[in-house]
Amino acid sequence: MNLSRYDLNLLVALRALLEERNVTRAGERLGLSQPAASNALARLRRQFGDELLVRSGQAMELTPLARALLDMVTATLTMAERTYEMTSEFDPVASTRRFTVVGSDYGLSLLAAPLRELDVVAPGVHVRLDLLRAEHLRDPEGLLRRADFMVAPRAWLHGLPAAHLSTDEWVGVIDRANRAVGDRLTMDELRTLRLVGLFDEPPGDAHIGRQLEVLGIESDGRISVESFLEVPFLVEHTERLGLLPRRMAERSARSAHIRLVALPFEAAELVEMLCWHPRADPDPGHRWFRTLLGAAAAPDRVSGS
Known part of the structure; x- marks a missing residue:
């Protein structure tokens, strides 16, 4: 495929437009004026032959194609970001990297104590905590193409690298x-x-x-x-x-x-694990972050139960 035919910067605009569902907010997020964001939406509509965003009352809704594109563009840009963030070494003090962790409210609460250290050991690192939904559990590997980590019970995981976080009754x-x-x-x-x-x-x-x-x-x-x-x-x-x-x-x-x-x-017992996509295994920044979260043990490939 000849990628030179495409303006890959439009993928960044596409993600912002589909996540914000608002041209003005998407423009602010991208550092663009409202006319420039509208122009990006018009180009994307021509590219995909679809309206992508349609008016529904006072709000904008995603078309069926746009809903399908959202997961794909998020996964694509996440992998691209990981590619550029991949280095032979990782300096947490100087890093401005962003990590996304998905888990239940209970699972994410287990991370509160280690994340308190961020202000001291990695003041520029950003962490986003997203709530786990039932549909994520049907395709955890797909989720981990878009997120860096998932916190989930050991019994729910199959064939993914993971490290133990906690055991509770x-x-x-x-x-x-x-x-x-x-x-x-x-x-x-x-x-x-x-x-x-x-x-x-x-x-x-x-x-x-x-x-x-x-x-x-x-x-x-x-x-x-x-x-x-x-x-x-x-x-x-x-x-x-x-x-x-x-x-x-x-x-x-x-x-x-x-x-x-x-x-x-x-x-x-409820055994909570921190798991990730196998592609992230060699990433020094990824290894540093999972060590910070208390998952420093050698990863096990979880087979489920």
Whole structure:
């Protein structure tokens, strides 16, 4: 393919326009005037033979082609940025590199302590933390073409280089005023209490939802969320039961009207891993960042469970 036929700078404009869905904001992000950003959009529309952005009320929406292009252009530019950032050495003090980490709110909370060091050891480095969504779990390798790292349970990963971040046990959380339940749930209580579930379709058999299914436990009136932090607030002042990693449950109990209860079965531990695309293995900056996050151990290729 003869790339000289194309203005590759338009890919940068395309990503900004599709992410911002606003010509003025995209121009500001790119350091362009509004007319120049509009001109870039017009050229892109001619290039792809598609409107890309269409008016919907007061907002602009992506066309079906634009939605497909967004993931592709993000992955392409991420790989290009990594190419130019690849050096034989990495100086964190002088670097202005950007890293993106995707994970659940619980997974990202594990990074808070190491990231406090950035202001001292790498003041110019930027870090973006994005929330993990259920669709990411169906194609983690595709996600890691666009992001530098993903924090996810070991049971959800297959064939990716990864390093251990944390191990935690599952506990139940109920409203603090619920005295019908003791300090340890019974199997009958587990079957009858309305459950706040985490991730409706988890891909790993070791996920707590899958473990309940193996025990033949289903809950009517179930609420499912993709946020660990929401669980305590969906439980307090109700008769519901939530399931959380112990460390998050203990922190939540300080502010939410909940208390912890032990589970009536031996649940598999929640093992959180930091994983990345194999192409990033030789990148010195990437190695430095994963060491900063506490994942300095030699990477294992996670086979899943």
